[in-house]
Amino acid sequence: MLDSVLTFLADYWPTLVSILLLIAASAFFSGSETALTAASRARMHTLETNGDERAGVVSRLIEKRDRLIGALLIGNNLVNILASSLTTSLFLGLFGQTGVAIATLVMTVVLVIFSEVLPKSWAISAPDRFALSVSNSVRIFVGFAGPLSSGVNAIVRFILSLFGINLSDGKSMLSAHEELRSALDLLHKEGSFIKADRDRLGGLLDLEELEVSDVMRHRTAMRAINADDPPEVIVRTVLDSPFTRMPLWRGTTENIIGVVHAKDLLRALAEPDMEPEHLDISKIAQKPWFVPDTTSLKDQLNAFLRRKVHFALVVDEYGEMQGIVTLEDILEEIVGDIADEHDLEIQGVRQEADGSIVVDGSVPIRDLNRALDWNLPDEEATTIAGLVIHESKLIPEERQSFTFYGKRFIIMKREKNRITRLRIRPVDEGALAGE
Structure with missing residues (x-):
């Protein structure tokens, strides 16, 4: 062998x-x-x-x-x-x-x-x-x-x-931003990226897709100063506000004539021979800067840096006041909430013992997604109340409930046509199949 x-x-x-x-x-x-x-x-x-x-x-x-x-x-x-x-x-x-x-x-x-x-x-x-x-x-x-x-x-x-x-x-079906975002999600699932890092980088990639209207503080929640108020009232309004910059209006809140910086007010009051009752707030107010609500956050961030200002008033296509946007609002889209000793404690989101979430209707969908790692869509609505109205196609009544995107939304409180508070609880697949 x-x-x-x-x-x-x-x-x-x-x-x-x-x-x-x-x-x-x-x-x-x-x-x-x-x-x-x-x-x-x-x-x-x-x-x-x-x-x-x-x-x-x-x-x-x-x-x-x-x-x-x-x-x-x-x-x-x-x-x-x-x-x-x-x-x-x-x-x-x-x-x-x-x-x-x-x-x-x-x-x-x-x-x-x-x-x-x-x-x-x-x-x-x-x-x-x-x-x-x-x-x-x-x-x-x-x-x-x-x-x-x-x-x-x-x-x-x-x-x-x-x-x-x-x-x-032939071209890639995904844009460069989409490929980067997919890579971040994959690395997060594999454990190479913690959620906070993924959210920060994802927020940076989202700046071009988001508009000013998505992050602005709406006029209904905006704090402003009446130029016709007595000086002592104006000073007290500024001191009671957690913000350093406030819009100044006259006649109607739609008529913004300037922006008051708390530091400029203090400088004016510290001038020699300045009597507080003689304060003319309109003279120390800065010229207002109006921006369209459709401006992308990327462009607005560049504009803030170029003009070296932190505050802008947002108007729609008809020139009507919609709200205000600040440099901090845009930066928070990247790094998350920036809190300081003067920020309000109320976040608008509360975890209940039964696992449900009680949310103010004005809470932005993006903030909720980021905080709870959810994936609720924010293309058609900015706030959680807006999402419920968009999906239900009506103004819901109190105690009315809806189920979509794997969550049950229960209306807890409504004021006029505004949903001010609702409860959200996850719905398991078995419950969805049985409906």
Whole structure:
């Protein structure tokens, strides 16, 4: 038996060595394809900036992804076919016609394990490191096989164009912001990002999609100063307010004539020979700045920084007062609530012992989503009361309840046409199925 094996190896060792080398080459092509397509472009850019030449090679290969993949597939198929052909020829000489079936079975098992699953599993476990290690070898091969790959891609594009598919115009279905947001959500689920970090970065990405109207303080909740009030009343109003800047109106709250800064008021009162009863609040008020309610938060943030002011009055398309927006309102969309010693304690959200949430109707949906990690939609409404009205298509009565988005909304209090308080409790899937 041993003599037969030695004789077999002596007669066929060149063929066996060739098959083994071809299997190794197939593993190289399979692993390289997986690693280079899964490698992080951001990581490669950082490494290239730090002087790693191999990262630059990887980046250039990835830039022409169709050429790269085409070349690797050509190489992979070429060595697989050649390895299978040599094995079939070898087994035909040993077993006759049954050698074809044996060779097919053997090569299928060998190629699947050692040329596909093993190298791809290895590559996907550390794609960046694997891609760096094979970058120079792949670059040389792509240099030779690239023209053939380009020809194959041209044929593929032509055939697909017959079916109305144009690869040259192909674009990612996700925008850059959506891809970043998806990556943040995925990293959060995997435990790499805590919720607070995800919310901050997500808030930064949302600035371009949100409008001033989404974060402004509505005029019904706005504190303002009546220019016709006596000076002592004006001073007391400013002192009692938790805000340092307040709109100044005359005649009607719609007629804003200026913005009073508490520091400017103190300076005026500290002037020599200034009698408080002679205070003219309109003279120390700053000129009001009006902005459209449709301005994106990104543009408004840039405008605040450019003008070096923190406060703006929001108007609609008809010029009617809608509310106020501050630099802090926009920053809170990124970092969450910014509280100081003068902020009001009332947050408008209270957790009940039975697991339900009691919420003021004016609480923004985005704040609720961020605080409780919910996913209530905020495209059609800004506040939680607005969401209930939008979904129910009516002004609900007290004690009326609605179920949508996996939550039950119970109206607790209504004042005129405003929902001022409601209770929200989660609805399990079984309860939803039974309704």
